[in-house]
Amino acid sequence: MKQFDWETFYTFTKDSPPWPLLVRAVSLLTHKGRALDLGAGAGRDTLYLLQQGFRVTSVDSDPHAVAILSSFPQENLQVVEASFEDFAFETYDLINAQFALPFLSQRRFREVFERVTRAIRPGGIFVGQFFGIHDQWNTPEHDMTFLTRGQAEAVLQDMDIIEFNEVDMDGHVADGSPKHWHTFHIIARRP
Numbered sequence: 001m002k003q004f005d006w007e008t009f010y011t012f013t014k015d016s017p018p019w020p021l022l023v024r025a026v027s028l029l030t031h032k033g034r035a036l037d038l039g040a041g042a043g044r045d046t047l048y049l050l051q052q053g054f055r056v057t058s059v060d061s062d063p064h065a066v067a068i069l070s071s072f073p074q075e076n077l078q079v080v081e082a083s084f085e086d087f088a089f090e091t092y093d094l095i096n097a098q099f100a101l102p103f104l105s106q107r108r109f110r111e112v113f114e115r116v117t118r119a120i121r122p123g124g125i126f127v128g129q130f131f132g133i134h135d136q137w138n139t140p141e142h143d144m145t146f147l148t149r150g151q152a153e154a155v156l157q158d159m160d161i162i163e164f165n166e167v168d169m170d171g172h173v174a175d176g177s178p179k180h181w182h183t184f185h186i187i188a189r190r191p
């Protein structure tokens, strides 16, 4: 079942600047080698990572995202059309997953995040979000993952936490529609 119309999301975000959380995460790395952009969408963060000198692998299961990402004329970019569940992880200095991993089902979330963790080089960084249980999308028709604060901390137990900011407030989605967000914004380092 397709739960979201990502194509509309891409039209609203394709010229957006990189997420500030990612910009902060990148500033913590001295070695800008390989980066993985999970759920890269219309590529706002992929472009930033390339500009910062990373060799970037961008993964998305949506063919429209893959078409946009593949149009970037960049020799340091590899675009992969795959689900997070099926993607063959290698190793990276940075894994970026902005508003992406919560779209995994509860059934697969922890297993996939373990693979994410193992794919980060020692000293490397994970940056991204988990969704909390008060999020407006936490309803039976959404096969996604929503965590309590304690569960989110437990998922990150093997990482050194650099930022862990909980946001539980009314806001908007990309097209301007209102939405209640409950989000954990995370920067964590693999020891």
Ligand SMILES: C[S@@+](CC[C@H](N)C(=O)[O-])C[C@H]1O[C@@H](n2cnc3c(N)ncnc32)[C@H](O)[C@@H]1O
Residues within 6 Å of the ligand: 006, 009, 013, 038, 039, 040, 041, 042, 043, 044, 059, 060, 061, 062, 065, 082, 083, 084, 085, 097, 098, 099, 100, 103, 104
């Ligand atoms: C909310 S968008 C975020 C896009 C981008 N990170 C950004 O912040 O603009 C989520 C993206 O994750 C992708 N996605 C969701 N679930 C996925 C899965 N299980 N495997 C691969 N991609 C997935 C969607 O196709 C979509 O492009």
